[in-house]
Amino acid sequence: MSSLQAKLQHKYALSEKGAKDMIKAFVSVTCSDLVLMFPVWMLYFLVRDYLQGTMAGRGVFYIVGCVLCLLLIALTTLVQYRATFLATYVESGVRRIALAEQLRKIPLSFFGKKDLSDLTSTIMADCATMETASSHFIPELVGSCISTTLIAVGTFFMNWRMAIAALWVLPASFLIVGCSGRVQKSLSKKQMKLKMDCADGIQECLETVRDLRANNAQAEYMEGLEGKIRAVEKHALVTELGTAVFVGGAQMILKLGIATVALTGGVLLVKGEIDILTFFVFLLLVSRMYDPLQVALQNLAAIISTSVQCDRLDEILSHEIQTGASTMDPKGYDIEFSHVGFSYDSQDTVLRDVTFTAKQGEVTALIGPSGGGKTTVSRLASRFWDIHKGKITVGGMDISTIDPETLMSLYAIVFQDVTLFNNTVMENIRIGRQNATDEEVLAAAKLAHCDEFAEKLPNGWQTMIGENGSELSGGERQRISIARAFLKDAPIILMDEATASLDVDNETLIQESLSRLIRNKTVMIIAHRMRTVADADKIVVLKDGVVAEQGTPAELEAKDGIYRHMKATQMEAAGWKL
Ligand SMILES: Nc1ncnc2c1ncn2[C@@H]1O[C@H](COP(=O)(O)OP(=O)(O)OP(=O)(O)O)[C@@H](O)[C@H]1O
The missing domain is CATH 3.40.50.300 (P-loop containing nucleotide triphosphate hydrolases)
Incomplete structure (x- = not known):
């Protein structure tokens, strides 16, 4: 694996193939940017022929040249599209699956430090940000930097003084955005923290709506939540402003390049040190070259900001796993x-x-x-x-x-807080052993006395039980959990006061079934x-x-x-x- 590939893989949380595709994207965007310079050269030849009076007989050259330019632009755009967009969306899927796989293997201690909204946001929002960064920001920035460097080298051969007049703005403007990295990173970090606080607050509010109502605490809680939402809003404006100041400033400096080219070109032309054609070519070049660079400056700022998302992804992907x-x-x-x-x-x-x-x-x-x-x-x-x-x-x-x-x-576990899925009673019990037949599920359910409530439900065993079994009582939920343990029939049983939510009659029945389940275990x-x-x-x-x-x-x-x-x-x- 090349060191560039390894670096990209680590820096942008990419798979091996994703890093290779990103290198291909760099090459294709560079080619695409360079090909966009061909019309400039066609124009140069046209003006030169016109000025020198050598237009006659050049018609075929220009027609073939224009067609070739169009074909090359179409071809490189297509290749660039495939190398950036298509590859990125494939990589995005790979990244999300890799995250999910990693989360399966990470010790639960990790989940104690992270809450659900934070992890959901990493899997969905952070991956989406990286998707845009990989399809737009990074290849476009690298491509325009490489193509600009190549063009810059060419301009020095044409006229070094005009080249300096055109190019001095590049390091100056990129330096401004680059140096703002620390400020931008800290703004993005704070923005992310505020967003997470807000997402936590919303999630907590939804999860505790029953208790909030019971305690008449809704108004107070909503006030706090509103404060968090407002904080995100305010800080988003500050972050935008921060980016706008640096990027806007750098873009203005970039535009100064047109003025210095015009000024230097004018002076050199008057002195007779360059011809009108060279002056014209430089004016064409800067007008063409600065447009993608303006976008590149925005991309650079965006890439700096995505480092927060990269760190969050990396925290999961490089976390020690249980093996x-x-x-x-x-x-x-x-x-x-x-x-x-x-x-x-x-x-x-x-x-x-x-x-x-x-x-x-x-x-x-x-x-x-x-x-x-x-x-x-x-x-x-x-x-x-x-x-x-x-x-x-x-x-x-x-x-x-x-x-x-x-x-x-080896384990069947019956915890106090039973997790149920928004599925049928039958399928909720089948979680105990995915490949169990309907008969086996029903047999386990009967041992846990689930039949007593399941058969009374509107669609019997096929009744959907709502999100996390919201339509079932505490005792019914626990019986489903016990049925899962019966179905799994594992040699070790861990129970957390398994019969706590049952009434006395049911508890006696279940104790009797449990004593059968735990025999020799x-x-x-x-x-x-x-x-x-x-x-x-x-x-x-x-x-x-x-x-x-x-x-x-x-x-x-x-x-x-x-x-x-x-x-x-x-x-x-x-x-x-x-
Ligand atoms: N996920 C966690 N992260 C940090 N500390 C925890 C976590 N879970 C439990 N603890 C702490 O570990 C200690 C033991 O908790 P544990 O839940 O094992 O006790 P327990 O005997 O089961 O209590 P209870 O009878 O109230 O359920 C407590 O001080 C608790 O605050």
């Missing part, structure tokens, strides 16, 4: 935590020296005060995040050496109610990120520790009357 073997050979399905240490943001330690084993065929309940680390432990067990200290093994295999997607085939359950854990084989009490106690319910009962205290408190609470 590992795509095959595994576990010896059983015991989960073993050995001196595990972990923090979400590498500052506050969330888990310290956590050591315990969740055995196959047993139910291991994680309990403890809120914030103790139960959810964190269950998520680390399935490699949602990578740990910082110690080791986690499944069936003797270090999970950090196994590809997360391969590892996930490794089960790790996060429990908040002591009633749920009374039948567990083992209890691990997590407090402030450390294992405070562990053992069978009977052992912990005898200990007079946190478990016994929690149990007593909950029993006391159960006796309360309103």
